[in-house]
Amino acid sequence: MAARAAVKLVSFGLRAQRERPAPNYERVILKSWTKAKMTPFSPRLRRELAGADVVHCHQYNVFPTFLAALFGRLQGSRVFVSDLGGGAWTPGYHVDQSRWIDAHLPISRYAARELPGRNRRAAVIYGGVDLDRHPMRASPTHDGSAVFLGRLLPHKGVHYLIAGLPPGLPLHVVGVAPDPGYLARLRTLAAGRAVDFEVGLPDDGVVRRLRAAMALVHPTPVDAAGSSRGNELFGLALVEAMACGCPVIASDVPPLSEIVIDGKSGLLVPPNDPPAIAAALARLAAQPDLWRRLSAGARERVVEHFTWERVVERCLAAYAGTAAWETC
Secondary structure, eight states: OTTTSOEEEEEEESSOEEEEEETTEEEEEEEOSSSOTTSOOOTTHHHHHTTOSEEEESOSSSHHHHHHHHHHHHTTOEEEEOOOSOOOOOGGGTSOGGGGOSEEOOSSTTGGGGOSSSOOEEOOOOOOBOTTTSOOOSSSOOOSOEEEESOOOGGGTHHHHHHTOOTTOOEEEEEOOSOHHHHHHHHHHTTTSOEEEEETOOHHHHHHHHHHOSEEEEOOOOOTTSOOTTSOSSOHHHHHHHHTTOOEEEESOTTHHHHOOBTTTEEEEOTTOHHHHHHHHHHHHHOHHHHHHHHHHHHHHHHHHOBHHHHHHHHHHHHHTOSOOEEO
């Protein structure tokens, strides 16, 4: 964004900080007056927003967004919100702050289904990946392995992946493990299988895995009603893998089905279905021509739709009022 406009990123922390990483980019950390990480506050927020043409908030149900939307409206800025899920205490649960924003900028059509507030005007901006940090693999080959990338939590469905892993096929489980109990459950399930847990793998190691693997598997589960319950609002791991030419095997649920085009950039499988995961992995292993086609298609899909440059273009169109608006 800083390559196209002057940007100030305002956040909160334990200590105040101000720096300018680039001529058009200023980063400001305000010292919070509260000890609650999810409810930061500083009276300096209004001063930092003064004079902004656009105020773009990146969480809806948090106190700073409530204040920023109000301050932005009072000073005549255009105000937008992209909700990344979750939240904390905010007066926004009782006061409809959507009246102060010009539009929502959700990160998927799935995220746009249940916009908060009476103002339902929206334009989907999606999320992106840095192609320089996630380059295409050097050659159209793979090492025969599968990768899971993400937080190791039940709503990610890693247990379905391990249960469906074909005998002898290597699986690298990469991510962070905030739930020790679930990690222990996965280790028990993986006993006797070719599963390697790489908790806390550095970013460069993650990229090496994605550039070598046969497939990334993202087995998001659904509940008895067939809903993933908002646990996935975009799917950053998918686009990072696809940028590296790694086809994705994903549950056929939104928003994953907005990212992966079945048969062109990966394979979609029924959720909660280990045999379907096994069949998809076996298919990629047995059909090298299909794998090569999906590998090239995955990279092409990202280049066309999911780079940060594309996201910036969508944001700038929204800021200028020329986006393809929807009432969700």
